[in-house]
Amino acid sequence: MANAEQVNPLVPQIGKIIKIVEETPDIKTFHVTTDKGKPFTPMPGQLAMFSLLDVGEAMFSITSQGPEHLELAIKKVGMLTDALHEVEVGQAVGIRGPYGNGFPLEMMKGKDLLFIGGGIGLAPVRSLINYTIEHREDYGRLWIIYGARSPADLCFKDDLFKNWPKVKDCRVDVTVDKGDADWKGHEGFVPAFVEKLGPKPEGMVAITCGPPIMIKFVLQSLEKLGFKDEQIVTTLEMRMKCGIGKCGRCNLGSAYVCLDGPVFTLAQLKQMPDEY
Amino acid sequence: MLKISKDQIGELLNIWAKGAKVFVPQENGGTSQFKAWEGQGKLTLGEGNALEPPKDLFFPRTETMYRYRVRDPEASLEELAPLEEKRVLVGVRSCDARSFAIMDDVFLTKGYIDEFYRQRRENTAVVALACTTAQPTCFCTSFGIDPGRAEGVDLQMWPLADSYLLEAITPAGKDLLEQAAALLTEAADEKVPAAAQPSLTADVGGVTEKLQQMFEHPYWEAVSRKCIGCGACTYLCPTCHCFDIQSENRGDSGYKFRCWDSCMFSEYTRMAGGHQPRPSKKERLRNRFLHKLQYFPERYGKFACVGCGRCLDRCPVSMDITRVVREVKEVTL
Numbered sequence: 090m091a092n093a094e095q096v097n098p099l100v101p102q103i104g105k106i107i108k109i110v111e112e113t114p115d116i117k118t119f120h121v122t123t124d125k126g127k128p129f130t131p132m133p134g135q136l137a138m139f140s141l142l143d144v145g146e147a148m149f150s151i152t153s154q155g156p157e158h159l160e161l162a163i164k165k166v167g168m169l170t171d172a173l174h175e176v177e178v179g180q181a182v183g184i185r186g187p188y189g190n191g192f193p194l195e196m197m198k199g200k201d202l203l204f205i206g207g208g209i210g211l212a213p214v215r216s217l218i219n220y221t222i223e224h225r226e227d228y229g230r231l232w233i234i235y236g237a238r239s240p241a242d243l244c245f246k247d248d249l250f251k252n253w254p255k256v257k258d259c260r261v262d263v264t265v266d267k268g269d270a271d272w273k274g275h276e277g278f279v280p281a282f283v284e285k286l287g288p289k290p291e292g293m294v295a296i297t298c299g300p301p302i303m304i305k306f307v308l309q310s311l312e313k314l315g316f317k318d319e320q321i322v323t324t325l326e327m328r329m330k331c332g333i334g335k336c337g338r339c340n341l342g343s344a345y346v347c348l349d350g351p352v353f354t355l356a357q358l359k360q361m362p363d364e365y
Numbered sequence: 366m367l368k369i370s371k372d373q374i375g376e377l378l379n380i381w382a383k384g385a386k387v388f389v390p391q392e393n394g395g396t397s398q399f400k401a402w403e404g405q406g407k408l409t410l411g412e413g414n415a416l417e418p419p420k421d422l423f424f425p426r427t428e429t430m431y432r433y434r435v436r437d438p439e440a441s442l443e444e445l446a447p448l449e450e451k452r453v454l455v456g457v458r459s460c461d462a463r464s465f466a467i468m469d470d471v472f473l474t475k476g477y478i479d480e481f482y483r484q485r486r487e488n489t490a491v492v493a494l495a496c497t498t499a500q501p502t503c504f505c506t507s508f509g510i511d512p513g514r515a516e517g518v519d520l521q522m523w524p525l526a527d528s529y530l531l532e533a534i535t536p537a538g539k540d541l542l543e544q545a546a547a548l549l550t551e552a553a554d555e556k557v558p559a560a561a562q563p564s565l566t567a568d569v570g571g572v573t574e575k576l577q578q579m580f581e582h583p584y585w586e587a588v589s590r591k592c593i594g595c596g597a598c599t600y601l602c603p604t605c606h607c608f609d610i611q612s613e614n615r616g617d618s619g620y621k622f623r624c625w626d627s628c629m630f631s632e633y634t635r636m637a638g639g640h641q642p643r644p645s646k647k648e649r650l651r652n653r654f655l656h657k658l659q660y661f662p663e664r665y666g667k668f669a670c671v672g673c674g675r676c677l678d679r680c681p682v683s684m685d686i687t688r689v690v691r692e693v694k695e696v697t698l
């Protein structure tokens with residue numbers, strides 16, 4: 090719902106970048122705060138409209154947060170993101186939000202959670218992984234399956250290889266499409282990797298996010314493994330402008346991804362037109 | 366009921382223009398448009414509606430949202446002063462009056478209020494003008510709209526041969542009549558004229574349910590073939606409300622504005638990185654018609670078409686939404 094402090098939901102707050110983490114050659118994580126502290130407090134899976142005022146505005150998932158800041162992981166794909174990749178710590182930015190429904194935390198309570206991410210698609214899922222780690226007692230086992238094109242393209246390496254494997258009852262499996270000389274891990278695409286690992290659907294909810302083409306194949310793999318449509322949760326990416334269900338940009342049938350999404354169960358998605 | 370002679374309509378507008386900015390259909394470079402009344406002008410209050418809908422008075426073609434100054438790495442932002450200009454919109458037909466209710470649903474409900482729209486909408490009084498003659502492209506009655514009496518307006522006017530009848534609906538309408546008391550006389554014998562009866566119809570009953578089953582139907586390929594994607598239909602439609610947000614920079618300062626956009630344009634859904642969920646005009650035209658006839662009813666409980674006929678009148682290839690409705694209902698699944 091509308092943020093109480095923000096009277097006009099289309100006008101951003103001015104924030105400042107306080108830290109930049111280079112995740113991969115084309116993905117950076119930006120830590121953002123404002124003079125008044127954290128811009129707002131999102132739930133896992135919610136979105137922020139983020140801008141360089143004189144360049145442009147676009148919607149990004151909020152990958153993590155601290156008491157005083159938000160974190161956005163951003164891949165270089167166009168004019169705005171190219172410009173963002175050039176900025177340095179201290180840069181003023183615009184930020185508004187939070188937008189969207191976030192992950193269905195209640196529905197996931199008490200369940201084992203299977204996170205499947207590809208490339209930058211780990212960014213939205215990571216907000217949920219961190220949340221479930223903070224609320225460890227509310228959720229069953231955590232299993233993270235993640236893949237990227239190459240070892241250099243793996244995002245959030247500290248989490249993948251150091252932090253998450255240390256968490257109680259948390260398993261992490263990583264694959265790359267193609268390894269390099271130093272790579273000792275698994276090679277292959279995410280959907281096939283998931284099938285090979287063969288998670289059992291009983292008592293489990295699968296959360297998947299990544300490039301549209303990967304999602305399509307992961308969904309097929311999950312169905313093969315016996316997951317029901319209600320047990321599969323995914324997040325959609327659509328071009329967005331307003332973020333508040335007015336500009337019409339992000340409609341999927343009668344739903345607006347910015348308001349009613351970006352998180353949908355596969356059961357919900359199957360009710361909607363295939364236009365994403 | 367009160368009346369005013371048609372000769373005195375200019376004076377009436379002048380009186381209202383003392384306390385507000387008055388917008389009324391006037392001839393403007395060959396088209397008829399709601400334009401600010403400045404004491405004179407060629408009014409087009411006769412037969413037929415303004416070619417351009419009045420939506421831009423609540424939702425301007427381009428609208429500044431805020432200003433900013435960027436001196437890297439610093440930046441500051443300046444919000445605009447609230448819009449307080451009072452407006453009176455005169456000569457709004459029943460179809461366009463319904464379009465305001467539709468726009469209200471979009472901009473004022475579902476969790477967020479669009480401040481830019483709200484300020485304009487709340488500061489505007491609406492004076493409706495009944496239709497006694499329908500144009501060949503009018504089909505408002507198909508949506509339960511009464512061309513003889515508009516919904517949600519402040520004041521209703523009816524045209525007679527030499528005069529207009531006026532009836533206040535709201536306190537704001539009453540106030541407008543009081544301002545003009547000197548020009549108005551009691552209508553003794555005159556009766557409210559019969560409403561127009563459009564001959565064109567669209568039998569929209571059940572069309573939403575039918576469309577729900579037609580997303581993949583080859584019909585969309587066939588019907589979209591002749592569309593040239595010009596977007597005229599969306600610009601002239603009183604209920605189309607899609608917008609884009611852009612920046613304009615001059616030196617180290619600039620402003621953010623929004624402007625009308627159209628789902629008929631290919632850039633509309635294209636994402637950074639190139640992914641395009643609606644690659645061809647088939648998907649785009651389908652989205653436009655489904656939005657009017659299926660998605661909007663699903664989301665807001667009403668059709669997003671008011672039967673004004675502007676799109677079928679002006680489409681360069683004569684795309685006709687009433688024909689689409691008919692064909693959709695005839696399609697076998």
Ligand code: SF4
Pocket residue numbers: 591592593594595596597598599629679680681682683684
């Ligand atoms: S006005 Fe006609 S040709 Fe132009 S985009 Fe609309 S339907 Fe297509």
Ligand code: SF4
Pocket residue numbers: 598601602603604605657669670671672673674675676677686
């Ligand atoms: S779709 Fe066409 S007839 Fe319907 S309201 Fe829009 S312009 Fe008027």
Ligand code: FES
Pocket residue numbers: 328329330331332333334335336337338339340345346347348
């Ligand atoms: S981004 Fe404007 S409606 Fe969703």
